[in-house]
Amino acid sequence: MQFTIRKEAILDELQMLQGIVEKRNTMPILANVLIQASEGTVELTGTDLEVGLRTHAEAQVEEPGAVTISGKKIFEIVKSLPDGEAVTFKEDRDLMMRVTAGESEFKVVCLPKDDYPQVPDPKFESKISFPVSALQDMIDRVFFAIAQEQRYYLNGALMVIKPKSLELVSTDGHRLSYCQRPSPEIQPAKELRVIIAKKTLNELRKFGEGNVEFDMDENNLFFRIGARTLISRVIESKFPNFEAVIPKDNPNHAVLPRAAFTDAIRRVSLLSAERSRGIKFTLEKNRIRLFSSNPEMGEARDKLDIEYKGAGIEVGFNSQYILEFLTTIGGEKIRLELKDENSAALLKPEDEEGLKSLYVLMPMKI
Numbered sequence: 531m532q533f534t535i536r537k538e539a540i541l542d543e544l545q546m547l548q549g550i551v552e553k554r555n556t557m558p559i560l561a562n563v564l565i566q567a568s569e570g571t572v573e574l575t576g577t578d579l580e581v582g583l584r585t586h587a588e589a590q591v592e593e594p595g596a597v598t599i600s601g602k603k604i605f606e607i608v609k610s611l612p613d614g615e616a617v618t619f620k621e622d623r624d625l626m627m628r629v630t631a632g633e634s635e636f637k638v639v640c641l642p643k644d645d646y647p648q649v650p651d652p653k654f655e656s657k658i659s660f661p662v663s664a665l666q667d668m669i670d671r672v673f674f675a676i677a678q679e680q681r682y683y684l685n686g687a688l689m690v691i692k693p694k695s696l697e698l699v700s701t702d703g704h705r706l707s708y709c710q711r712p713s714p715e716i717q718p719a720k721e722l723r724v725i726i727a728k729k730t731l732n733e734l735r736k737f738g739e740g741n742v743e744f745d746m747d748e749n750n751l752f753f754r755i756g757a758r759t760l761i762s763r764v765i766e767s768k769f770p771n772f773e774a775v776i777p778k779d780n781p782n783h784a785v786l787p788r789a790a791f792t793d794a795i796r797r798v799s800l801l802s803a804e805r806s807r808g809i810k811f812t813l814e815k816n817r818i819r820l821f822s823s824n825p826e827m828g829e830a831r832d833k834l835d836i837e838y839k840g841a842g843i844e845v846g847f848n849s850q851y852i853l854e855f856l857t858t859i860g861g862e863k864i865r866l867e868l869k870d871e872n873s874a875a876l877l878k879p880e881d882e883e884g885l886k887s888l889y890v891l892m893p894m895k896i
Contacts, residue, residue, distance in 0.1 A: 531595025531621040533567040535587060537611050537631070543574050543585045544605040546758065549733050550576040550583045551601035562598035564646045565619070567591045575649050576601055581729050582649045582761040596643040597621050604629070607636050650761055652752035654745045660696060660713050662734070662742040662755050668698045669731050671709040671887055674854040676728045677702035687731060688769040691722040691744070699772045705851050706775055706890040724751055725769055730762035776890055777876045780867035782840025784813055785880055788864045791818075792856045794832045798822045799849035801830040808896045809849045813868070814842045822849070845871040846896035852877070855889045 544563070552560030564575040572589040576582065607629055608617060615631040621640065622628060629636040669687070677684035677700075690697035694716060699708040724746060734742075734753060743754040746764070753760040798809055802822035812819040818836050823829035845868065856864065861882035868875050877889040 531565070531567050531597060532593040532619065533572055533589040533591040534616050534618045535572060535589040537608060537613065537615045537617050539587045539589070540572070540574075540617065541605075541608050543587055543758075544601070544608060546585060546733075546736060547574060547576040547583055547601050548605060549729075549736065550578060550581055552578040553602075559598060559641050559645050560647075561600060561602065562641055562646070563601040563604065564596065564598050564643060564649075566596040566643075567619075568594045575646075577647055577649050577761075578729075579647060580727065580763050581733065583733065584649060584759045584761070586757040593620075595621055597625070597627065597640045598643055598646050599627050599638055599640045603638055607638070650747070650750050650752075652745050652747070652750075652754070652759065652761070654743050654752065654754060656718065656745045658691060658716060658718055658745065659741045659743045660716055662737050662740055664696070664711055664713070665742055666735050666737075667885060668696070668709050668711060669735055670858050671885070672698045672700040672707045673728070673731060673735075674858065675700040675702055675705050675707040676731075684770075686725045686727045686765055688772070689722075689724050689726050691716060691718050693717055693721075699769075701770060701772065701775070704848070704892050706772055706888075707855065708772065708776065708888040708890075710886040711884070722746070723769070725765040725767065726751065727762055727765060730760065733760055775874070776888060777867065777869065777874050780869045780873070780876055782813065782843060782868040783838070784818065784840075784866040784868075785837040786818065786834065786864050786866060787836075788856060788859070788862055788879075790834055791864060792853065794820055794834055795849050795853055795856070798830045798832050799853075801828050802849055806894065806896075807848050807850045808846050808894055810844060810846050810896045812842075812844045813838055813840070840868070843868055843871055845875070846894045847875070847891060848894060851891055855891075859887050 566573040575584045611631045617631045620628045625640045627638045627640050672687045687698050687700040694714050696713045697710045737755045745752045751762045798820040803824050810821045819833045859879050861879035863880035865880045875891050
């Protein structure tokens with residue numbers, strides 16, 4: 531195998547593959563990238579057996595072929611070369627890759643392509659596509675609430691594809707984050723519900739502009755954006771019934787200035803208990819008071835003038851959980867709906883356009 535390619539053309543693709551290739555070396559070949567050269571194109575593939583990425587770049591191919599090489603090492607080598615250089619890759623007969631650019635020369639040990647895991651090849655027959663920027667905005671709204679635990683079906687977000695609508699939802703058992711985007715361009719043959727792994731969502735956040743095409747088979751989800759295709763194994767489990775968790779008739783309503791509320795929580799949380807991060811919120815007529823205490827450090831208080839209709843309520847929440855929601859949404863005002871101090875609260879932007887966001891948060895004893 532031998533091909534020549536511009537540094538920038540292959541560096542961008544190797545950069546994308548860094549988040550995919552296996553770094554723990556459970557199988558040595560999973561730390562490698564499969565390079566296949568043929569007819570003016572170089573195809574690069576990386577996988578950890580759960581998530582894979584296949585990408586293409588134009589190249590001058592002198593000799594077709596395929597081999598696997600350390601994803602991290604080849605990225606570091608190409609990155610170290612001067613900008614604008616043409617880089618030549620040539621596989622020697624002894625499974626050694628010779629990389630040259632100008633006066634620079636490297637030799638890197640390879641592994642046979644036959645040992646590399648098979649990565650599924652999608653057909654993209656569903657004809658489902660939507661702007662990747664819209665999907666990335668939605669991922670930001672739910673990513674922070676994804677669980678890290680043994681219930682693997684919570685270690686991702688549920689994507690619901692309906693005619694003219696796209697939804698994402700995540701939960702860790704203490705909170706639930708939901709967002710929905712009107713998408714007239716989406717016309718699936720039937721409603722689809724799939725759980726997307728957290729790692730896959732994180733890789734989708736890195737993709738550039740354009741439309742993402744979506745398809746799936748029995749075992750895998752496929753996302754194609756330009757020359758890049760992301761492959762993710764299906765999480766075979768049932769996601770919790772999130773519709774039943776969202777409160778419908780909380781009678782006590784507050785409208786708060788988002789920026790001022792965020793700043794007040796940040797201040798008061800400075801003296802909250804480090805483990806629980808708990809803050810006590812007292813809602814009364816047109817005012818909210820915030821309080822935290824830590825026996826080892828002291829206590830903090832603050833208050834804001836707000837719009838509030840309802841009974842006086844004293845309720846505790848994890849301040850970090852609220853801040854993560856407030857810092858990912860837009861709009862100037864936030865709506866807080868409560869039933870009582872023991873029931874789930876509902877938060878949502880009061881004046882944000884485009885995306886519909888909801889956040890369900892369980893209270894805590896303080």
